[in-house]
Amino acid sequence: MKRFIGFVKKEFYHIFRDKRSMFILFGMPIAQIMLFGFAITNEINNVKIAVLDQSKDTETQKIIQKISNSSYFTIAQEIKTESEIESVFKKGEVKAVLVFEKDFIKHLQTQKNAKVQVITDATDPNMANTISNYITSILQNFIQEKNKNNKQAYQIQTQTQLFYNPAMKSVFTFVPGVMTVILMLVSAMMTSISITREKELGTMEVLLVSPIKPFQVIIGKVFPYIFLSVINAAVILLLGYFVFEMPIEGSLFLLAIESVLFIICALALGILISTLSDSQQTAMMISLFGLMLPVILLSGFIFPISSMPLPLQVISNIIPAKWFIIIIKAIMLKGASFSVIWKETLILVGMTLFFIVVSIKKYKIRLE
Amino acid sequence: MSISVQNISKSYKNIKAIDAVSFEVNPGELFGLIGPDGAGKTTIFRILTTLLITDEGTASVVDYDVVKDYKAIRNSVGYMPGKFSLYQDLTVEENLSFFATIFGTTIEENYELIKDIYIQIEPFKKRRAGALSGGMKQKLALCCALIHAPKVLFLDEPTTGVDPVSRKEFWQMLKRLQRKGITILVSTPYMDEASLCDRIALIQKGKVLKIDSPQAITANYEKVIYDIQSKNTHGLIHDLKNYPSHYSVYAFGEFIHYIDKNADFNLKDLEAYLENKNHSEIIIKKAITTIEDVFMDL
Numbered sequence: 311m312k313r314f315i316g317f318v319k320k321e322f323y324h325i326f327r328d329k330r331s332m333f334i335l336f337g338m339p340i341a342q343i344m345l346f347g348f349a350i351t352n353e354i355n356n357v358k359i360a361v362l363d364q365s366k367d368t369e370t371q372k373i374i375q376k377i378s379n380s381s382y383f384t385i386a387q388e389i390k391t392e393s394e395i396e397s398v399f400k401k402g403e404v405k406a407v408l409v410f411e412k413d414f415i416k417h418l419q420t421q422k423n424a425k426v427q428v429i430t431d432a433t434d435p436n437m438a439n440t441i442s443n444y445i446t447s448i449l450q451n452f453i454q455e456k457n458k459n460n461k462q463a464y465q466i467q468t469q470t471q472l473f474y475n476p477a478m479k480s481v482f483t484f485v486p487g488v489m490t491v492i493l494m495l496v497s498a499m500m501t502s503i504s505i506t507r508e509k510e511l512g513t514m515e516v517l518l519v520s521p522i523k524p525f526q527v528i529i530g531k532v533f534p535y536i537f538l539s540v541i542n543a544a545v546i547l548l549l550g551y552f553v554f555e556m557p558i559e560g561s562l563f564l565l566a567i568e569s570v571l572f573i574i575c576a577l578a579l580g581i582l583i584s585t586l587s588d589s590q591q592t593a594m595m596i597s598l599f600g601l602m603l604p605v606i607l608l609s610g611f612i613f614p615i616s617s618m619p620l621p622l623q624v625i626s627n628i629i630p631a632k633w634f635i636i637i638i639k640a641i642m643l644k645g646a647s648f649s650v651i652w653k654e655t656l657i658l659v660g661m662t663l664f665f666i667v668v669s670i671k672k673y674k675i676r677l678e
Numbered sequence: 679m680s681i682s683v684q685n686i687s688k689s690y691k692n693i694k695a696i697d698a699v700s701f702e703v704n705p706g707e708l709f710g711l712i713g714p715d716g717a718g719k720t721t722i723f724r725i726l727t728t729l730l731i732t733d734e735g736t737a738s739v740v741d742y743d744v745v746k747d748y749k750a751i752r753n754s755v756g757y758m759p760g761k762f763s764l765y766q767d768l769t770v771e772e773n774l775s776f777f778a779t780i781f782g783t784t785i786e787e788n789y790e791l792i793k794d795i796y797i798q799i800e801p802f803k804k805r806r807a808g809a810l811s812g813g814m815k816q817k818l819a820l821c822c823a824l825i826h827a828p829k830v831l832f833l834d835e836p837t838t839g840v841d842p843v844s845r846k847e848f849w850q851m852l853k854r855l856q857r858k859g860i861t862i863l864v865s866t867p868y869m870d871e872a873s874l875c876d877r878i879a880l881i882q883k884g885k886v887l888k889i890d891s892p893q894a895i896t897a898n899y900e901k902v903i904y905d906i907q908s909k910n911t912h913g914l915i916h917d918l919k920n921y922p923s924h925y926s927v928y929a930f931g932e933f934i935h936y937i938d939k940n941a942d943f944n945l946k947d948l949e950a951y952l953e954n955k956n957h958s959e960i961i962i963k964k965a966i967t968t969i970e971d972v973f974m975d976l
Contacts, residue, residue, distance in 0.1 A: 312779060313782065315779075316775075319776075320765065320768065323767065323772065324767060324768075511761070511765075511766070512759050512761040513763045513764070515724075515759045516777075516822075517780070518728075518729060518752070519727045519728065519752050519757040520777075520780050521752055521781060521782060676728065676729050676730060677724060677729040
């Protein structure tokens, strides 16, 4: 036991004396969460649009008024002819142009059918999509209000309600996502690097030729990172809760247990990587390309898994992060209890055991 | 026997690192493995410290088999690998107490053993190991390898990259440790250090060429070696190599070492030959045979 404590103490020295480790451990989570929180967002706010009103009647005025009253859009300018549309887009400020046809009010009243064209700048496709959705819904709203008075037969009104995230805040996706990425990064990459560093510096040779047992070395390596990862998870949750108002509906205790499970899973993966690589550089490369990219791209963090092509959907199943994201989203947003997420938990436990068994099998008690 | 090596061979892929090596080291002996880089010294060390498994042959350390009883060996030997294996970001004191802890002991318990050496680096005990000079790192590494009072000490090229003064001190320390009853196996590419060992094994290309005490090895060398010097060293080597009865010619410090094929050869003839080749200030005298001379001839 004394040996083990001595070893853990040494590991803490390594971590606290290495600026790079300290940055990855404590700078990265905060930087990432702020970045995702403030810079990378799908919500739109005060988007500048232009209007080409060829009718200029009371109805078009009302519509324009309604649009500019919403916080989503600002009418930046009014243009006179169609030929101006492109030059307006080329300047880059205006993201959409709203075109009213000639005699808008006449068509609306006599034929009950008037036309509005929404032209968007699709260099940013997500943005263009969101803008056209928002404008369409404002127009629909306008029509509904108009129809209130003159009763017309057979109308279907869709009433949409967004459960768990009524305001469609992107923070609800990125807090679980960033937490998953950070825990994976800290746990897997840092452990694999710290084990391979001993190999690279030749200190592993001395450790092997000593009475300390391999499992003591491994546990001693892993232990500080469990501790630090838990701190990290707590920091991310606190930031999410207080700065971005991310709700935590479910049990905090369950959330903590599941997080520790995922941390252990990532650490086991880190040990496995370290048994496969001889240098810190290789360990870093495997961690970055073998873990980070799949975790970000295939876990459902950024891109929904259901809309991926089938082969990628199948691959996503072997990524622990996918299951963890499902679990914490369920706990945080839906307030799910263990009975809902036991399947995902079991999968994570299985993966963890698999990684541990393989890395024990692969761990070398000698140099080759 | 403290160390016994019987016919061990080891290959990496297609390259034979060591080939049927055998030697024995007596308890309390200071035994040297002498050979150039790539001779297979490190491989022998790794096999004896249980880090590698042989392809053929057996070896034992303090009567423990290196494969079967590897755990027992790991408890009772001290090992200093070729690269200084210290934690650069830990201080001198932290390094030492870390190694003491993992061997289940404390600095105080075995302080007597390392005292002579540790006292020299103690003024820097709060300094990080990475900031030490080569000689001090080496002393610290030796302290770390000794802290658990091992029966056998394995030192793989401990003096490589260390200044001449520190090298000399280091060998004096080894002599003192030997007197405390520790068996020491040391390797070095420096031939001048060979004469400080009790016995040595000359190794080249994975094969043991000779095993004996350094004195016996030089004394048993039959050929006579001459130190030769003139003003034009480069031309001298060339001309000596063209002398009909030459056996071998090579630079040795400030002299050229020359060995003739014939035991009864006449120095005057050689001198006349060199004068004829326009050499001036010629000095020819008998040289004392060194391990290096023997090595060159093997």
